[in-house]
Amino acid sequence: NISSYLGLTQKLGKAAERIKFTRFAPERECGVVRGYLEKVGESGVCRICGQRAADPESTADVKVFPDHKEGQHEPVCAACHDHIFLGKYGVKQPVLFVTTPDQLNGSHRAHLSIPIFGSYQVYFGKTLEQSHEVTREMEHPSTLRAWDISSPWRPDQSNGYLLASRLISGYVPRYDQDSTVTGENDEHHEAGDPVTLSDICREASGVSEEDGKRYGLEALGVLKADVDDLGFHMECGIAPEDYSIGRVATLSRFINNFFALYLPDLLNSDPRFNKIYTVFGGGDDLFLIGPWPAVIDLGEHLYQSFSEYVCANDKLHFSAGITLHHDKTPIEQLAREAEHALEQAKEHKGKNALSLFASVVSWDEVSKLRREGKRLLDYLESEVISHGYLYSLNNYLLMAEEEARLLSDHKEGIPLKNLRSLRWRALLAYSSARNVDAQALDDADISTLIADITRQIEDYRGAFRIPLWETLYKIRRS
């Protein structure tokens, strides 16, 4: 019955909203953790979260500790153990088994320390060579589910069994061959191991043909994105007479497929993007880490391909936040800052925006601004303008931003004592006339260039940072 289904989803939507907008109440949601101090006294605090008591039964090979030795296992808390367990095997093994917690099919394989809801145990299995074991375990009465989580775009990794596929492992860049990096950590990587964040960071820079030195800022780019107002579209986007379980499920699955199937395949097959990790990709949102220039390119590419995917439906689009970080920044901090950038993008009028370098612009503007960035780079490479000149544009940008702020705060006119920021056009013209190489361009072209840059700063104000900083970071020498 369609009408009761629609009524039910509306009721559920309202109930979810009520919870979302209810103030968090510690007296209702929290409580005393009994025996906490005793447990900490017995086994110490977990070194990963620093909050829960370490569990003597849960150990992990934690490479992030500075005093870590190869193969050394440390006691951690059960929750941290399970996060490491899921992260490690989820990208390495092709089959995920869900069983009852009491029965691990008699084996001693790695499993969760805390079964999910106390009722479901999880472990991973099996390469192709061990496939007879998969059959045996699938037939075992305690096996509740077995899913193929290998990458469907990589048939070479297939486990050879017809299991239901779950697109949860995303794409992870891996080393092609064994390699030993000597240096700070003397790390050894086997072929197939996930690429470390410091090596991903290094991919952001290049080597100069002239002097063999590295150039370009070595930083991670973190992208968080989601589809704007998807919940609203799911509830109201389908006409009441067409509203059915089938249509809602199809819409939901197709959106999920873009992030969980198309995106990992793109990362795997397009050499521009194959050093980008999916930390999470599915449902309607996305959390990626990669070399920062590739992440910005990917953001723009995804916006365009998503728009094609939804047949240019102008109600469906997404917003993203991109932040740049040092490779030693804790993942939690990366996530928090990128999430904050995403929230700023969502505040943009009409959403459908990108937040980058503390500026928020619509995707249409992103393409225009990045074309300007390429032009600045061309001028720089043909030595029409200098590095110093590009850096100096930052000052005019700040003044132009200040001018815009004053104009909106003082509708009757900017007070005399605040006129300083209005000088940016004159200063820019003066600096340009002195710094643009008159041998490389004739007078008319210099005037056009100055007029162009002035107009860009006038139109975009602070957002001109996007092409400017992208160019400056790309050419930066360490």
Ligand SMILES: [Zn+2]
């Ligand atoms: Zn912990």
